[in-house]
Amino acid sequence: MVFGLVLTLAVAGVHYYLWRRLVRGTTRPGRARRVLTWSLVGLGALVPVTLAASRSEFGHWLAWPGFFWLAVMFYLVVFLVLLEIPRGVAAVLLRRRAPVAQALTVPPAVPEGPPAVPEGPPAVPQVSAAEPDLVSRRLFLGRATAAVAGVGALATVGYGISTALGAPVVEPVRIALPRLDPRLSGLRFAVVSDIHLGPLTGLRHTERIVRMINELDADVVAIVGDLVDGTVAELGPLAEPLKELQSRYGSYFVTGNHEFYTANGPGEWMAELERLDVRPLRNERVEIIHRGAVLDLAGVDDVTGEPDFERALGGRDRSRSSVLLAHQPVQVAKAAGYGVDLQLSGHTHGGQMVPFNLIVPMQQPVVSGLATVDGVQVYVTRGAGFWGPPVRVGAPPEITLAELTHVGGS
Known part of the structure; x- marks a missing residue:
């Protein structure tokens, strides 16, 4: 029971990290994010189920997809961790190049005497176009990181399968x-x-x-x-x-x-x-x-x-x-x-x-x-x-x- 609990917590932690890097960091809120989130939840549940049931007759059907995802999951984490430093450096550079959004309205001078009754609706601060541009750059960075990690993990696992099944x-x-x-x-x-x-x-x-x-x-x-x-x-x-x-x-x-x-x-x-x-x-x-x-x-x-x-x-x-x-x-x-x-x-x-x-x-x-x-x-x-x-x-x-x-x- 203790081993099962530790395994479940470890798998959950790994998949949360993958969600932040591969889902949240690559999508905007919406349908695509929801679909990817639930797909990752399903893959996360597949890991302990495969390990627990691989020796049963039913579990044999889970062996290939379950163990394949376990290997891909592992190397995704390896590549993403290795990319954390260059990703962090790139994120800092993006923030420095994109000016911080500022309100363009100038606060009015404080009048002497009783406060004047405002005429019309209050002024709405105007936001610089730099903020959506920064979000787009962050999405690009997240997607580039995910792509590199994904290609690296799949290539490594593909090579590893051919080696393991070879002579x-x-x-x-x-x-x-x-x-x-x-x-x-x-x-x-x-x-x-x-x-x-x-x-x-x-x-x-x-x-x-x-x-x-x-x-x-x-x-x-x-x-x-x-x-x-x-x-x-x-x-x-x-x-x-x-x-x-x-x-x-x-x-x-x-x-x-x-x-x-x-x-x-x-x-x-x-x-x-x-x-x-x-x-x-x-x-x-x-x-x-x-x-x-x-x-x-x-x-x-x-x-x-x-x-x-x-x-x-x-x-x-x-x-x-x-x-x-x-x-x-x-x-x-x-x-x-x-x-x-x-x-x-x-x-x-x-x-x-x-x-x-x-x-x-x-x-x-x-x-x-x-x-x-x-x-x-x-x-x-x-x-x-x-x-x-x-x-x-x-x-x-x-x-x-x-x-x-x-x-x-x-």
């Missing part, structure tokens, strides 16, 4: 691990996260991801959470291509926060993934044996569930290198205490829509790419799908090919 970028990365057995050098992980099967994705989305992963000829496939945004009954057919995943040592999965948001919880998806030959690692580890050497591959639940690092990593031989699958980068804080060499994560989407990439560091230690946190190397993939608006700006979808090497090795 993921394959990001090759070589990660040197100091304790890696030289025999494990060259071991390759195909890492994918945040596929977000849902109302705006189709079967081709999954098929393309599976095809691209198989073309990498990886040793291990790691799916690090947020696979779905719905139940098996709703999205099972979209996940079916996962059974075609190919790798030498298997495909593994750890839960993300969205698996815990599904109506039936994550349990049914764990069973479905096992049917599709993808092994869930729920606070457990397995041994990857490559060229006679052993690598510990562990996985923990997302922080939304009950991650158990002790169960997944406790009691192992720390002379062996280890790779941890954990959905959120912030989980590295606990992984560091167990001697983990590398953590593979997702969750951030790389920010998905600039400038959200500037906000992610407030919650997560890494936005995307490779970094070292508390002595542990962390690679954060941007994810292969999207959440909410089907828009990606400055953060294209990604499938990662991570190759392990020992220090000094090739």
Whole structure:
């Protein structure tokens, strides 16, 4: 209820700002202003309705228009805020050029003696033509600002949609691990996260991801959470291509926060993934044996569930290198205490829509790419799908090919 109230107030505040800039600032009182006002009210109501109902059967019909407007709304605000300073400067210049309206009548001198009885109606002050001219200039400024913001927002969202719905970028990365057995050098992980099967994705989305992963000829496939945004009954057919995943040592999965948001919880998806030959690692580890050497591959639940690092990593031989699958980068804080060499994560989407990439560091230690946190190397993939608006700006979808090497090795 608190989240819903905050969301409603935020949406209302944003739409009031848009009304002032896009409606009040561009129209005179009258029919056009009324129509635009009620249109904006309707679009404002569409946002929380879409977010609340997007997972229901009825809500699927709202997904495209609702999330499209959410993206356009966001970038309208971004462009309008960026235009506030030049708009303010232009408004000051307009006021200086247009003389202030003055009454042209001269007040009569005060007569001596008793006041005279006025003859005829009182004089009406005459207003300079400068005032309507100033109003026209303000309307021109408001309309020019709205036009620039509108074109910028629509162009940005259009680019973002084509990026989000396009093929993921394959990001090759070589990660040197100091304790890696030289025999494990060259071991390759195909890492994918945040596929977000849902109302705006189709079967081709999954098929393309599976095809691209198989073309990498990886040793291990790691799916690090947020696979779905719905139940098996709703999205099972979209996940079916996962059974075609190919790798030498298997495909593994750890839960993300969205698996815990599904109506039936994550349990049914764990069973479905096992049917599709993808092994869930729920606070457990397995041994990857490559060229006679052993690598510990562990996985923990997302922080939304009950991650158990002790169960997944406790009691192992720390002379062996280890790779941890954990959905959120912030989980590295606990992984560091167990001697983990590398953590593979997702969750951030790389920010998905600039400038959200500037906000992610407030919650997560890494936005995307490779970094070292508390002595542990962390690679954060941007994810292969999207959440909410089907828009990606400055953060294209990604499938990662991570190759392990020992220090000094090739």
